[in-house]
Amino acid sequence: MGKYLGVVVGAIIALLGVRGIIVWWGDFLTVLRGAFPAMLILAGTIAVIAGLSEIRDELSSKKNK
Numbered sequence: 001m002g003k004y005l006g007v008v009v010g011a012i013i014a015l016l017g018v019r020g021i022i023v024w025w026g027d028f029l030t031v032l033r034g035a036f037p038a039m040l041i042l043a044g045t046i047a048v049i050a051g052l053s054e055i056r057d058e059l060s061s062k063k064n065k
Contacts, residue, residue: 021028
């Protein structure tokens with residue numbers, strides 16, 4: 001019974017979220033506009049770290065050969 005309850009509660013929460021976005025659309029866009037630059041900074045930082053890690057692994061493998 002717990003699985004079904006989880007599905008029902010999840011569906012209710014999702015519907016409340018959709019309703020909230022519809023009712024507070026302007027506020028949602030304001031938050032999204034404010035969060036977008038921060039998400040870009042985070043994504044860029046992760047990409048740089050991943051690239052540096054890949055370069056370091058490549059240099060390490062060449063050194064071992």
